[in-house]
Amino acid sequence: MEKTIKIDPKVAHYGTGRRKEAIARVWILPGSGRIIVRSASGKEWDAKEYFERDILLAKINHPFVVTETLGKFDVYATVKGSGKPAQAEAVMYGIAKALES
Numbered sequence: 001m002e003k004t005i006k007i008d009p010k011v012a013h014y015g016t017g018r019r020k021e022a023i024a025r026v027w028i029l030p031g032s033g034r035i036i037v038r039s040a041s042g043k044e045w046d047a048k049e050y051f052e053r054d055i056l057l058a059k060i061n062h063p064f065v066v067t068e069t070l071g072k073f074d075v076y077a078t079v080k081g082s083g084k085p086a087q088a089e090a091v092m093y094g095i096a097k098a099l100e101s
Contacts, residue, residue, distance in 0.1 A: 007076060015097030019089040022082035026094030031074030035060065037091070040080040047075075056088040063096040 012029040035047035051057055064070040075095060079087040 013098040013101045015094040015099075015101065017090040017093030017095070017097065019093065020082045020086040022079060022086035022090040024077050024079045024087060024090035024094040026075060026077045026091060026098050028073040028075050028095060028098045030072065033071035033074065035075040036077070038076070038078040051084055051088055053084075056085060059088050059092050060095065062092055063099055067099055069099070 007027050007029065012027045015026045015028075017024040017026060037045045037047050037050045039045065039050065047057060047060060051060070060075075061070060064073065075091075077091045077094060079091065081087070082090075
């Protein structure tokens with residue numbers, strides 16, 4: 001499975017999210033709902049593999065649920081700092097800001 005999402009600046013929307021010491025840079029673009037997370041180590045993960053817990057995945061998808069756009073966008077996020085729960089919330093805030101733009 002190809003994990004890398006090619007980001008076209010003409011189509012992608014960008015948002016930055018912060019929670020505690022965690023920072024997430026998030027790009028969303030029309031797609032099938034894939035979420036790829038790039039950790040501070042530089043490795044790219046599927047969000048289900050990286051965050052592991054269902055509650056964290058639910059937090060990440062919350063902006064899509066509220067705006068009724070679940071499964072309509074691919075997400076590419078880079079995260080660093082803090083722990084995985086704070087990183088998940090930072091991604092959530094970044095997605096919300098990207099949807100807003």
